[in-house]
Amino acid sequence: MKIRSSALITLALAAVVVAVGLVMTFVGGGIRFYSQSAQMTQLDQMFWCMLAVVVLMFIFGFVRYDLPSGLALGTAALHDQLVTLAVTAIASRAFAQSYVMPALVVASAVFTCAFTIPVIREARLIGRGLSLREHTRDEVADMAVKKTRPVLLRVLVAALLIFIAFAISGGGLMFGFALPLLAGILAAGLSAWRVSPYVWAAAASRSKTRR
C-alpha cells in the first residue's frame, strides 16, 4: 500500500504534533484548566469516546462503502481526534481549558464526518466512471478533493463563524474554551484534503491489485 508522499508528510507532521501534545498531556503537568476543580477533570471517558469514534468511523466506512473507505475514514478520525487533543494540550499552556474540553475534542468527529465522507463518496463515484488505465487512484482522489472543495469551503467558513461567535463572546477565557473547536476544524480540513483521500487511493489500489 503506497500512500502519496504529500499525505505521508502531512501524517508525519501530525504525528510530531500528536507526540508533543500527548507527552504534555501525560507527562508535563497535563492540560492546564482554568480552575483547580476543572484540573481534576477525568480524561478516561474522553479517551474511551475517542476510541469509540475511531472504531465507529472505520466500521461505518467499511459497512456503508468498502474496506478502503473504512480505512480512510478511520485514519481521518484518528488523525483528527489526536491532533485536536494535542493542539489543545499545547495551546492550554497559553489558554486555559474548561470542563467542556473533553466534549469539544470528541466533537471534532462532526468535522471529520462533514469534511471526509463527501470526499470519499465523490472519489468512489468518480472512480466508477473513469477508466483506471488512464487515471491512477491518486488522480481520482485529486479530482474528488477538487470537486468537493467549493461545498466544503462553505461549510468550513460556517464552522469558523461559529468558532468566532464563541471565541469573541467571553474574552480570553472563552477563546481558550472554544480553542478545541478551532483545532478540530483545522485538523479535519487538513485530513479531508491532504490525508484521507490518498489513504483511500492507496488502499483501493492495493485491493484492486490483489483481485
Add this chain to the structure above:
Amino acid sequence: MAKPTPVKKTTANRKAVSGVTLLILIALTVAFVWLGMTGMNMDGQGLYKLLPWLPTTGTESLWREALVPGAQLGETLVMDLAPEAENPLSEEEQALTIQVITARIKDMGWLDSRVEVLEDGTFRATLPKAADDGHIDHVLDARGVFSFADPEGNVFLTGENIQTAGFGMTDISGADYSLSIAFDEEGSRIFGEKTTQLVGQSISLMLDGNTLVSPGVNMPLTEGGVSIPGFALEPAREYAIMMRSGAMPYALEVLSMASGPPTLGEGAAERLVIALYIVFLLVALFLIIRQRLGGLIAAWMLLVQLALSYFFAALMGAGFTLVTLAGIWLAFLVMVFGVAMLFDSVQEDVRRGRSVRQAVKESYSGRSHGTIDVMAALIALSVLVIIVDAQGVIGGFAKVLGVSLLVGLALSQVALRLILNETLTLFGDRSGLYASGVKKKEEA
C-alpha cells in the same frame, strides 16, 4: 381528442394546494418561533405556562427558566467555606477537599461549577444560581464520614467500604425514601457477619458521629448491600451523594453565600446569543444571495432546526451551557452542509440543462445521500458516546447533538424537499429562482 381545459383546472388546483400548504407551513413556523420567544399562559390565571425556550438578550423573557444557565453563562452562587481545623490544611488535604466538593457538586448535575482555594486557606465554590435550592450547604459543609454501629455504639464498618449508594421511593406514597448501599468485598463480609449476629436487634447508620437512623435487623444481610428506609427525599439524596463522593479531611463551615457574576464575565451570555444569531443571519444571507428562493427556503429550514433544537434541549433539561450550545450549533453546521450539498448538485444539474424539479429529484436520489451518510454516522456516534459516558459532559453534549441531528435529518430530507416541490409548483420551474448566475451561463 383530449380537451385542454381539465388540464388547466388541475394545474390551477395544484397551485392552490401548494399555496395553501406553504401558507400553513409558514404560519406554523411563525407561531412556533413566536411561542419560543414569548411563551404562553396555558390557563386564565397563568398557573400553567408554556415557557419560552429561545434565548434572547432581553431580561423580561422567561427562557432562562426553561434553559437554566450554567455557572459560566448565568448568575452564580458564590459560597465561601472554611475548614473546621485548628491548623491550616496541608496541600494534600486541600486537594482532597477540592476533589470531594467537586465530586458532590458534579453529582448534583452542576458540571460547570468552579472550586478553588483562596489565599487565606478558605474554599470558594462558584455554582449556578439555580443550585441554591436551600440544601446545597448541607451537602458541601458535611465532612461525610459514614459508619455503621451495633446497639452498644461500637463502629464495625465505615464509609470506606461503601462502593456505591443510591436512593429511591420506599412505597408509592412518595413520603418515605430508602437509601441503597452496596459494599465492597470486605464490607460485604463484615456487614454479613454483623447482621447475622444482630438478628432481632438494630444497627445504626451514623454521619460524622451522629446517628441518622437505627433500623432493626430481621434477617442476615449477606448479599453485599442494604436498603435502609425512613428518609425524606432531600436527606436521602444528600446522603447518597456524600457516600459516593467519600469524606473530606475536615468538615467545612459556610462563611457566606452570595450572588455573583457568570464565570465568563457579565454579559457573556447576551454577547454569545447575539453572535450566534449573527452567524445564522450571515449563513441565511449567503444562501439567499446564492440560491435566491431556494436559499430562502433553506434559511427557513435552518431557523426551524434551531428553534426545534433549543426546544428539545429545554425539554431534556440540558440548560444554557457551552455544552448545549456546542451540540445545537454543530448540528446546525451539519444542516448547512446538507443544504450546501443539495444546492451545489441542483445548480450543477441546472447548468447541464435539466429542469430544477428534475435536478432536485436527482439530487435527493444521488448526492444528497452524502448528507444522510454524514448525519447517520453522527447519530450513531452520538448514541455510542451516550452509552460510553451517559452522565458526563461528553454524554450531555452527545444527547443534544444527537437530537438536533435527528431534527436536521427530518427537515433536510422531508420538509425541505416537500417545500421545494411546492414552491416549484407555485412559482414554476424557473432556474433563475433557485440559482444565481445560471441563466447567464446558459445564455453564453
